[in-house]
Structure formats: C-alpha cells, structure tokens
Amino acid sequence: MDFLEKLKKAIEKNNSLLSIGLDPDLTKIPPHLQQTKDWIFEFNKGIIDTTHDLVCTYKPNIAFYSSLGVYGTQSLHKTIEYIHSEYIDIPVILDAKRGDIGNTAEKYAEEVFDVFEADAVTVSPYLGLDSLEPFLKRKEKGIIILCKTSNKSTIDFQDLEVDGNPLYIHVAEKVVEWNKTYQNCLLVTGALWPEQLKKIREIASDMFFLVPGIGTQGGDLENTLKNGLTKDKSGLIISSSRGILYASDGKDFAEKAREEAQKLKDSINQYR
C-alpha cells in the first residue's frame, strides 16, 4: 500500500488529522525514564501505545536521534520498526529535510527508506527537481516538500517576491507540476501562516499538507483548518510534538500525553 493510501485509511480509521512528532529530549522526559538503558525507545513506546488510535501518522525528527550518535540512530530504527510491527496502519513520516545533488540524494533516499523504512520524508526544494527525483521516483513513498515553514525567518527567502508572488508560491506551483508525474508529493506549510496557507491551497487544491507549528510554536489552529482543509474536509496533517510529549514528567506521562492528543484531535475535528 502506498503512503497516501495508508494515510487516508489511517485518517478515516482514527477520524484524525493529528500527527505526533516523536522528538525525544533527555532534558524533558520523566526522570524515572532518564535512568533506563534505552530511554528513547521506552519514552516513544509509552507515547505510541497510548496514542495510536488518535493519530494519522507519527513523525520522528531524525535530528533528535542523530544528535545522540549511534545510540540515537539505533533507537530511531527500533521506534519505526515498533510502529510498523504493532500499529501497521499508522504511517511514519521521517522529518529529515534532506536536500542534495542527484547521486547524493540517492544515498539520502536509501537512508530514509531502506535503512529506516519510513513511509514518507520531508525534503528541501532549494536545489530543484534533479535533487528531488531520487526521492520522487520512490512512488510508494510520500515526498513532503518544504514550502512555507513554521518559523519567523521565512521572510528572508521564502517570502521574496518573484513575478508578483512570493517564492513559496512558486515552490507550490512547481510541486503541483511535478506531482502530475509522480503523484506522491505533499507540502510543508507552517501553522504560523494561515493566510499564506489559503493561497497555497488555491494552487494545490487537493494535495496533502503537513502542518507543523501548532502548540508550543503558537500556530493558529482555527484558521489553519478553515483555510487549509480540502473540499472533503481532509488534506491536512496537523503535527504537534512538545505540547503532547511533555504534558507530564511523572509516571503518568503517557496517559497525560494521550489526554493532550485527544484534546487536540477533538479541537481539530471541531473545525472540520
């Protein structure tokens, strides 16, 4: 089953557009887990076991793992393997924002899809189509291209005006064009920018968007949904990480994470 099909089924089964960002941080996890041998996996497993019926995807960001060296890399592998084996219906997006020239991009595609066996990946558009083709040609995978990201410095380049429109609009237009060939593209559109999301939705009327920035980063949920939903009340993957993961630092961390996930899922559905 390809990524988009798996995603749509998970959305339907769990009635959810929520994605949980699995970004484990030793300084924030419960103290009782900090002592365990594999604290990353124990923490992730706790979160996954209590939330798997509330989400449409999990989204580990590889930086939180690779910053811990070999141990982190192994725990990321174990985490993805665990989701695939226990909760096969939930696709895994590896947030990696890769972007390099062709022969190197091939190696990154191997890292993401063959080593870690992710169902989808985030990539950067700056180098253009030939840097993305090694990902795009993996037709069963989801390729999620940065468009208007969830940080303030998007004004530096993404907002620069090209032929009367900001650069991120040109990125969206190109991705729509490439998607005619590959049919596995998605876009990243940060929740800080609901007005810009509206413009991007006009260009990519039925494409899925990954929307980070809800929660700690202060994104606007109501307008994100209002401006971003497709006609069939779908088309968005709303990602939250810290607000869910670190709801409690006690032994009840997983239950509290579930409560936060349930709340956010319900808030999202309220606007659908």
Add this chain to the structure above:
Amino acid sequence: MDFLEKLKKAIEKNNSLLSIGLDPDLTKIPPHLQQTKDWIFEFNKGIIDTTHDLVCTYKPNIAFYSSLGVYGTQSLHKTIEYIHSEYIDIPVILDAKRGDIGNTAEKYAEEVFDVFEADAVTVSPYLGLDSLEPFLKRKEKGIIILCKTSNKSTIDFQDLEVDGNPLYIHVAEKVVEWNKTYQNCLLVTGALWPEQLKKIREIASDMFFLVPGIGTQGGDLENTLKNGLTKDKSGLIISSSRGILYASDGKDFAEKAREEAQKLKDSINQYR
C-alpha cells in the same frame, strides 16, 4: 584554532586549494577492499594517508555513510577521528546540507559538531536566519551556506529573479550581512557556473567559497579560478571526489588517487 584560521594555514602549508570529497561507494572501491570488515575506513585511510600533503580540507558527505546505517555512521566517526589524530592540520568539512527550524537545528549542530566533531558544515538557506543561528553561533566552526549549487536544476528556484537579481544573489547578500556578526560564513558555489561565481565574488569579495562540481560533474576549472579567486589568490576550496577516489580499482588505488590529486592541485595552482 577556529576553522578559517586552520583552513588558511592548511592552504599555505600544502600550497593547495584542493579538497577531497570522501564519499565511499561499495560498488566503486577496489574489489580487494570490498571483502574487508571495515571497507569504508580502510578505503578512506588509504586515500587520506597518500593525499594529506596535497589538500586543504577533507569533505566527507554524510549521506554516503548514513545510507549504510549504524556501520556507516561509525566509520564516518572513525574517519574524522583519524584525520584529527594523524593530520591535525587538515580541517574536516562535513557535507550535510542540514536545514530545520531553531530547536531542531540545535540538534543538527550537536550531530555535526559534537557527535562527529567536524570543523565545518554545509547548510541550506531556505528556512532563513533563525534556522542557521544554532550553527552560526558556533563561532569556531565554519558554516558553509548553499548559494548556487553544482546541479542543473538550480534553474528551478535559485535562478528565479527577485528585484532584478536571481535568488542566489540575495542569498549571497544576506550571508555577507550575517557574516558581519558571525564571521564564520562561507558559500557553496558550483563549478558548473563560473559566470554566476563572478557575480557572487563581487558581493562577497573576501569570503571563502566551497566549489564542488569539478571533475565528474564537468565544472570549468579555469574560469572558476579566474572568476572566483580573491585578491590574495585564495578564497576557494575546490572539491573533487569521484575523479580522485576511483582513479584505480586495483591495489594501487591510493597511489593513483594521489596522482590524480597532485594533477588537480597543480592545475588549480597553474591558474592562481
């Protein structure tokens, strides 16, 4: 010693602007090494031992290692450690093209500088300044920002016209501005584009540029040097990988690599 100082000393000591890209590929290395337990390290060590007096930096691209999972990651670590211990004068650029929002960028900076102990890193500008600050604030490290890359699809976005100039020019201008604060910036300018390099040199008159694309990728060495050198006949790090690494697939691979490195170093110096 900070990266730029270390780089300048290596350029002077070895009279070289050549950087060797350490991108090991199992399908291209000599058959007798394919059987060894740690083929990556054995191959890299062979190349490093015969070329360390001909280069100003080594530049492993992390994708060639992470695509091999934990084994590759360990061998990258071992390779960088080997250069630091045996050839302390030669700085190591980790070609990683990272780019993510602030708190994640912090984690990537830890990956590159704390886990792998690289002296410099390549990063993508697409997300803007706040995504680069976690790197830039490591003032002793070199932060090498993609500007005009060495692939054909740079026409998709990097060449788009903003206020009468292509996007990559705006990237160069911003980096020059940021460099006033951080003083550790460099730019990536591919050797496929010597005319564009000339324009970038006009904006960043004394900044170092990392120039990939010589050799297999078909870059124009003479015009790269003519248009890219600073007034003191420096300012360029000319990177070559496949053309040197795979000069022979026999037991003489390291000696043949040295011959190719010597030739390229001499060609570069001929135009200085």
